[in-house]
């Protein structure tokens with residue numbers, strides 16, 4: 001099967017209200033072009049430089065899809081990232097949020113939609129806010145109170161990378177609970193719409209637990225060759 005067929009098959013399997021963000025790391029612009037032709041609506045990139053290169057090579061076609069940043073953003077890449085990405089899914093601390101906020105106007109944008117990234121398994125090796133509700137609420141309130149150009153539109157989590165997707169279920173469930181609790185706070189510029197969780201090996205479980213955006217690479221393109 002080719003990548004276009006893989007995409008269409010997964011698109012058919014997954015409920016309509018769940019968005020598929022095609023995880024593009026290590027894939028060529030040609031592969032992304034194929035996937036856009038197959039009907040992909042959203043592309044997820046981990047690295048700003050890789051995104052910029054694909055974006056430029058795709059030309060007009062790049063405008064047919066929404067671009068999501070799904071890898072963490074370094075301060076010195078913000079100016080390069082802002083013109084490309086429609087949404088930044090990886091806000092895990094106030095400092096990066098504040099640095100982005102300062103640059104939005106100059107980039108000619110009015111608002112930048114972001115998701116808060118939660119390190120739901122409290123893993124040392126992963127970026128993201130600690131899963132304690134208090135820490136998450138504090139970060140969201142601080143952004144909402146102080147940063148005028150960011151709009152928090154949801155939560156994102158990687159979940160621990162485990163062999164058995166069933167083992168991720170409790171983490172997805174916890175993230176969904178946090179998502180619902182944030183909704184009840186009714187804060188300015190905070191609108192919990194996106195719950196981004198689930199990858200190739202775990203998207204079915206994630207959707208059962210309330211995910212409405214899955215990020216899929218391997219199941220579409222095959223294993224990555226680094």
Ligand SMILES: *Cc1c(COP(=O)(O)O)cnc(C)c1O
Pocket residue numbers: 023025046070071158199200201215216217218219
């Ligand atoms: C690579 C990646 C994915 C997709 O992983 P697959 O296992 O290839 O589907 C999803 N989200 C993030 C943040 C990634 O880096």
